[in-house]
């Protein structure tokens with residue numbers, strides 16, 4: 433694609449050795465004269481083109497870096513008025529072409545009405561400077577304020593089995609990276625870094641939320657709280673807060689899916705004769721009947737005494753029956769055991 437050479441000095445009507453001041457004065461004069469808003473309707477279109485070239489010429493000649501680049505490369509066009517820009521692009525990896533738009537120079541705000549996406553610079557300008565230069569020029573470049581969604585935040589939610597079982601409300605405190613109020617998240621105040629956030633655009637804010645522990649809270653589950661995450665940039669949506677559940681170990685119960693397990697001690701006479709024992713649940717203790725001839729390690733299922741499920745049902749509670757003797761054996765009881773031993777004799781085999 434052929435690109436037409438633009439003589440920026442000629443456009444502004446200044447000499448090649450013009451000073452910055454000469455350039456600025458020439459630009460101001462021409463910009464006022466050709467400003468499209470000051471033209472009669474039939475001349476508006478022509479004026480816009482001219483005004484655009486004046487601004488482009490000024491954009492280059494007011495800037496030392498751009499001007500010297502233009503002077504250097506411009507020499508190659510003196511001998512012919514076209515060059516192959518394809519070749520040129522290849523020498524500039526990372527080049528982005530899509531960044532031009534309306535600009536804002538010296539308080540003039542201009543906008544090339546109606547021509548969406550046509551760009552405010554000529555192909556010539558873009559072939560020399562590309563997107564990297566456009567709109568910049570001196571001082572920290574302004575960050576584009578596109579509405580961006582705030583970050584998602586993850587925090588750990590420690591819960592006990594009781595809190596899940598009873599669906600208790602919990603209060604949670606954590607710190608969140610919020611947009612800095614002072615600079616609005618840009619990290620800049622005027623031409624310097626924002627002190628309040630150290631230029632990062634975010635500040636750490638303490639936050640408290642309350643939530644009812646869901647019935648299906650289990651270790652590793654993530655609870656999403658929409659819009660409770662990081663602050664968004666202008667116009668954007670807040671991020672979400674993800675609470676990663678950690679179920680704390682319990683002194684009595686072991687959690688296995690929706691089921692609970694616990695050990696309960698039974699005594700020799702209960703094991704042989706059966707009877708009622710007291711067993712713990714998360715909902716208080718219950719009386720449980722054990723059948724006669726119950727062996728050590730036997731498991732009993734208490735239906736519906738486990739953890740709550742989403743639908744309203746519960747898992748089960750498994751009691752593992754551990755056969756033991758009481759801590760204290762009264763002399764009368766010992767006498768009975770002796771009788772039992774005499775009665776049983778060697779029949780039961782290999783015990784002590």
Ligand SMILES: [Zn+2]
Nearest residue numbers: 612615626629
């Ligand atoms: Zn700030």
